Amino acid sequence: MDLIAILLIMCLGSFCIFLFIVKNMDYPYGGSDHAYHFKLIKFIKQNKHYFVSNFNAFNQHLVVCPQLYHWICSFFSDEFLLRKANWIGYTLMGLMILSFNGFIYLCAFYLDLELNFLEILLANILFITLPIIYVIWNAKFMGLSARAFGLLLVYGYLFSLYFYLLFGGVELFVVILLLVFCCLLGSQFAYQFVLFSSIFIAILSSSYEILFLIPLSVIVLFIFNYSYALSFFATQFHHKRNYSKFMIKDCHFKARFSIWRDFVYDFWVKKDKNYLLNNPVFEVLIGAFAACLVLVGYWWVGDSSEKEIWIMYILLSSSFFAFLVTSLRVARFLGEPQRYIEFGIPFASLLCVLLFPLWVNLLLIVGNILVLLWYIRNSQFHRQLPEHIKIREELITYLQNNFNKEYSHLLSNDHEIARHFYITSYEPHIPNYCKFYRNREDFLSNYYQGDYHRISPQYLLDEMKLCQKGTLILYTNLLKFYDENALMPGLRDIQLTHLKSIGKFKIFQFQPKD
Numbered sequence: 001m002d003l004i005a006i007l008l009i010m011c012l013g014s015f016c017i018f019l020f021i022v023k024n025m026d027y028p029y030g031g032s033d034h035a036y037h038f039k040l041i042k043f044i045k046q047n048k049h050y051f052v053s054n055f056n057a058f059n060q061h062l063v064v065c066p067q068l069y070h071w072i073c074s075f076f077s078d079e080f081l082l083r084k085a086n087w088i089g090y091t092l093m094g095l096m097i098l099s100f101n102g103f104i105y106l107c108a109f110y111l112d113l114e115l116n117f118l119e120i121l122l123a124n125i126l127f128i129t130l131p132i133i134y135v136i137w138n139a140k141f142m143g144l145s146a147r148a149f150g151l152l153l154v155y156g157y158l159f160s161l162y163f164y165l166l167f168g169g170v171e172l173f174v175v176i177l178l179l180v181f182c183c184l185l186g187s188q189f190a191y192q193f194v195l196f197s198s199i200f201i202a203i204l205s206s207s208y209e210i211l212f213l214i215p216l217s218v219i220v221l222f223i224f225n226y227s228y229a230l231s232f233f234a235t236q237f238h239h240k241r242n243y244s245k246f247m248i249k250d251c252h253f254k255a256r257f258s259i260w261r262d263f264v265y266d267f268w269v270k271k272d273k274n275y276l277l278n279n280p281v282f283e284v285l286i287g288a289f290a291a292c293l294v295l296v297g298y299w300w301v302g303d304s305s306e307k308e309i310w311i312m313y314i315l316l317s318s319s320f321f322a323f324l325v326t327s328l329r330v331a332r333f334l335g336e337p338q339r340y341i342e343f344g345i346p347f348a349s350l351l352c353v354l355l356f357p358l359w360v361n362l363l364l365i366v367g368n369i370l371v372l373l374w375y376i377r378n379s380q381f382h383r384q385l386p387e388h389i390k391i392r393e394e395l396i397t398y399l400q401n402n403f404n405k406e407y408s409h410l411l412s413n414d415h416e417i418a419r420h421f422y423i424t425s426y427e428p429h430i431p432n433y434c435k436f437y438r439n440r441e442d443f444l445s446n447y448y449q450g451d452y453h454r455i456s457p458q459y460l461l462d463e464m465k466l467c468q469k470g471t472l473i474l475y476t477n478l479l480k481f482y483d484e485n486a487l488m489p490g491l492r493d494i495q496l497t498h499l500k501s502i503g504k505f506k507i508f509q510f511q512p513k514d
Helices: 003-025 034-046 057-064 068-073 078-083 086-110 117-129 147-167 170-186 188-205 208-224 226-250 266-270 273-277 280-287 289-301 307-327 329-334 337-355 358-377 386-401 415-423 440-444 457-467
Strands: 409-412 451-455 470-475 494-502 505-512
Touching: 003 086, 003 117, 003 358, 034 057, 034 068, 034 078, 034 415, 057 226, 068 147, 068 170, 086 117, 086 147, 086 337, 117 337, 117 358, 147 170, 147 188, 147 307, 147 337, 170 188, 170 208, 188 208, 188 307, 188 337, 208 226, 226 329, 226 440, 266 273, 273 280, 280 289, 280 307, 280 337, 289 307, 289 337, 289 358, 307 329, 307 337, 337 358, 386 415, 386 494, 386 505, 409 415, 409 457, 415 451, 415 470, 457 470, 457 494
Parallel strands: 409 470
Antiparallel strands: 470 505, 494 505
């Protein structure tokens, strides 16, 4: 059978397996950033499908997000984005499968890495069943999310880089630069990986010109759209500064002091199974065991003189290098380190087939399936409780059905609830974490008891005085939050009118006193 026909069959089969796994994972619709992405897409639509560099004061933080994904989504209807946007993620995964099999074809066409039908089948099954693709915290397939888009861009970058490291050529370098530029425009997650991986790959391959990719892409962005680039990098700087200096200490470090200290201290003190399984190292060992096996096993069964295999190994290792860097305390403000392992999945799948005997690959596939079954059984583990989701939907439905433009400014002491209202006609006000703050006290004044999930009474009072009229949602779980009594001392000129209570949420309208 013709190789192209075989690869197309593999693409179709892999995509069907993917859809089967996703449907059984029973993801909720819309991750924590779904509404945030929808709001940014709306701004781009209103800007006649151009990137937005200037937002109103209470949406200025939106410019921190790269906008290429949102620009593409701006051509879809609001109804589709609100109800069926997970199909964007599914389509992007289909394109990743296609690009993986396209890479196999190019390796067969230009190199001596010809794989038989069974090897191609095993590589595809290993690729599509690797459990870390489907973990629920990743949110790739839960409504609007730029992560799958970032993965697709990096796959293109790495596949192009593979052939560049073998053959060189100005044309390939330009293609790679364009893909890096797209990563800059499309995904923080992807661009951070390009930054770390380019350093690692340049050193191991002695191709130091790769180090110019990052500065060149930045220069191209300033040429492409100077005002957008200026706003973007300014908010990026403040975001990273605020996260590293203020937020990380009161969020991640309180929950897990150090990913690596766990192994010598915290595991033995806490003796908590969930705490252990949530450690990123264990999440990688469980969710990407095949990649870990190749990382270690190559030194026993591989041969670094085989340049084609060695470069694949370098590219796989670059994902572990990014994981290692971002797992250190000094870099944990850059996000979950385990996410970076996904970038090496295509090379891990191919190297398993090229280096290990059939029985090892079959065992790896069986292991993937068992972990996926465990994921499916425990798919609620990282998810909000169903009753919380139901109450949130009731809040959104009630306020949207009773929308009054005069009271469209929306405030809440619950940061997460406020973010979900980006999909409505309201204008949520949340603290701007992408501007300059003098010190930690200045930054934390926006939050209640140092928890950035809980907005402080002082922030609400300041915004109410600024807006004059609006809607207030108070989560009155007094174990963690507060009710209207905490606001009363500051409400000298503001009148609160109670509208409705839903669960532990109270809805008010506020306006100046007569």
